[in-house]
Amino acid sequence: MSTVVMLMIFGWSTTLGMIGFCALNESGKLLRIRRQIALWLYSPTASRGHKFEKSLTSELAEIS
Numbered sequence: 001m002s003t004v005v006m007l008m009i010f011g012w013s014t015t016l017g018m019i020g021f022c023a024l025n026e027s028g029k030l031l032r033i034r035r036q037i038a039l040w041l042y043s044p045t046a047s048r049g050h051k052f053e054k055s056l057t058s059e060l061a062e063i064s
Contacts, residue, residue: 024030 021030024033
């Protein structure tokens with residue numbers, strides 16, 4: 001594959017990735033995804049079941 005083709009593929013994939021990132025950021029879903037990941041990471045391993053779902057639903061209710 002030539003260098004020009006690789007640069008074109010990289011440019012298009014970067015462009016589409018940035019469009020997707022900006023769309024998620026503008027809709028507010030990116031913040032929700034970050035909060036969900038943070039809740040998942042900081043919850044204790046033993047209680048990732050029902051307690052996690054409760055905190056996640058209460059957090060999502062606050063956002064909406």
